[in-house]
Amino acid sequence: xDRKQYEELRNALKIDVKVCREMxxxxxxxxxxxxxxxxVLQSVRDLPAVQMPKxxxxxxxxxxxxxxxxxxxxxxxxxxxxxxxxxxxYLSLCGDLAYLSIRHIPLMLGILAIMLVMxxxxxxxxxxxxxxxxxxxxxxxxxxxxxTAELILLMTEDLVVFGFSAGIATGIAGLSAVKAAMxxxxxLFLAGTGCAQLIRRTGGWEEVSQRIGLCEGYCGLLxxxxxxxxxxxxxxxxxxxxxxxxxxxxxxxxxLSVGTWLKDSTEVGERTGMVDA
Amino acid sequence: xxRENELLHQIKKGDxxxxxxxxxxxxxxxxxxxxxxSPDLETAEDAVQETFLKVIxxxxxxxxxxxxxxxxxxVAANTCTDQWRxxxxxxxxxxxxxxxxxxxxxxxxxxxxxxxxxxxxxxREIVYLKFAQELTFREIAMAVxxxxxxxxxxxxxxxxxxRCEMEGEV
Numbered sequence: 001x002d003r004k005q006y007e008e009l010r011n012a013l014k015i016d017v018k019v020c021r022e023m024x025x026x027x028x029x030x031x032x033x034x035x036x037x038x039x040v041l042q043s044v045r046d047l048p049a050v051q052m053p054k055x056x057x058x059x060x061x062x063x064x065x066x067x068x069x070x071x072x073x074x075x076x077x078x079x080x081x082x083x084x085x086x087x088x089x090y091l092s093l094c095g096d097l098a099y100l101s102i103r104h105i106p107l108m109l110g111i112l113a114i115m116l117v118m119x120x121x122x123x124x125x126x127x128x129x130x131x132x133x134x135x136x137x138x139x140x141x142x143x144x145x146x147x148t149a150e151l152i153l154l155m156t157e158d159l160v161v162f163g164f165s166a167g168i169a170t171g172i173a174g175l176s177a178v179k180a181a182m183x184x185x186x187x188l189f190l191a192g193t194g195c196a197q198l199i200r201r202t203g204g205w206e207e208v209s210q211r212i213g214l215c216e217g218y219c220g221l222l223x224x225x226x227x228x229x230x231x232x233x234x235x236x237x238x239x240x241x242x243x244x245x246x247x248x249x250x251x252x253x254x255x256l257s258v259g260t261w262l263k264d265s266t267e268v269g270e271r272t273g274m275v276d277a
Numbered sequence: 278x279x280r281e282n283e284l285l286h287q288i289k290k291g292d293x294x295x296x297x298x299x300x301x302x303x304x305x306x307x308x309x310x311x312x313x314x315s316p317d318l319e320t321a322e323d324a325v326q327e328t329f330l331k332v333i334x335x336x337x338x339x340x341x342x343x344x345x346x347x348x349x350x351x352v353a354a355n356t357c358t359d360q361w362r363x364x365x366x367x368x369x370x371x372x373x374x375x376x377x378x379x380x381x382x383x384x385x386x387x388x389x390x391x392x393x394x395x396x397x398x399x400x401r402e403i404v405y406l407k408f409a410q411e412l413t414f415r416e417i418a419m420a421v422x423x424x425x426x427x428x429x430x431x432x433x434x435x436x437x438x439x440r441c442e443m444e445g446e447v
Contacts, residue, residue: 006408009439012389013409014309037304040326044300047333050293 063149070123070150075157077119082161085112105169106183106237107230111223112165113158113188118219120154121195122212144265151258158188182243187226189247189254194218196257200264285345288336300329303346306410307353313405314357324360328353346412347419354402354420392439400435403428 044050089108166180195215202211229236287295308325315321331352339348393404406417418425
């Protein structure tokens with residue numbers, strides 16, 4: 001085919017454009033074409049994405065906006081867990097909470113702390129399961145910020161539950177608030193550290209449910225240890241000094257593990273395209 | 278920097294008012310493409326609107342900068358395919374052939390149109406995008422979802438078929 005034939009072919013296939021232009025030159029059709037063009041442009045103008053350009057919201061605004069979504073789920077599940085613990089305790093003591101002595105309180109607080117971690121793991125791993133692409137697109141926040149927001153909401157709830165439990169422990173059994181914090185925080189840090197490490201180490205696992213199962217298993221094991229200690233060596237609960245030392249040792253490990261997990265989450269976000277826009 | 282790149286850059290920075298100009302820039306090309314790929318003008322007009330709305334909605338996911346035209350035509354092609362699927366049961370309008378062929382200015386052009394229409398589908402689309410829409414090989418590759426080399430070889434095959442048919446006619 002020579003150049004002229006190519007030109008003919010090009011013109012032959014471009015005839016539809018001429019159709020449009022000729023239509024624009026004629027009365028009724030021209031009006032219709034102009035109206036159609038305007039209709040398309042108007043529909044573009046009406047799109048929310050065009051009307052309200054995306055404003056990048058700050059982290060705290062993002063976190064507060066998460067409350068009706070993730071915060072509510074987190075608080076509901078943790079609140080339910082705390083209620084179940086108190087319910088079982090109340091029923092088993094036939095409503096006589098005064099029966100609770102200092103000997104029972106550490107186990108109760110420890111089990112409660114572990115249950116709070118257990119209930120929060122499926123919710124914390126939810127962003128991995130669904131990648132939270134819509135949230136990332138809407139908020140322009142990366143995965144690690146999403147997790148940090150969840151952790152802050154989680155800690156708020158833990159603080160409330162702990163305050164309530166410590167209040168009961170202090171009011172009924174006369175346990176000091178510092179001791180109550182110790183019995184609550186050490187299992188919480190141990191469970192949190194272990195779970196953060198397990199989540200990090202199982203980063204290559206495709207099935208999120210398996211990772212959840214592993215964390216829940218670890219927490220269950222920890223609860224069993226507390227129970228065994230309570231049954232076989234209850235004297236351990238009386239050694240406040242040991243608890244203080246253990247808490248002081250475990251706390252940095254907890255902070256380090258959670259921090260590393262969040263840092264790793266940024267890399268996961270980068271791999272899946274979930275980075276700050 | 279081309280006007281398209283400037284507008285895309287502005288949009289990326291958050292100036293969404295640039296969409297209107299970008300849509301105006303490609304409106305005619307996409308209308309032409311949709312007319313060619315739709316059973317009637319009304320469907321083509323709907324397809325144009327749907328194409329631009331889809332492009333704007335999915336723009337945040339659009340990663341391959343520099344291939345916007347390819348992306349646009351890919352969305353238009355998918356939209357037209359969907360429209361055909363929806364209209365499958367509806368009878369085609371009587372004036373469709375008139376719309377497609379009635380404005381050719383010469384016999385040669387009419388012949389070319391027939392020859393292109395008779396090409397296998399996978400070749401016809403590439404010829405159309407190359408000659409009617411004047412897309413680059415890279416853009417065509419993106420629009421039809423094939424490697425650039427495959428697009429080039431298919432175009433060569435299509436032109437060979439047209440040439441053979443022309444020689445047969447002579």
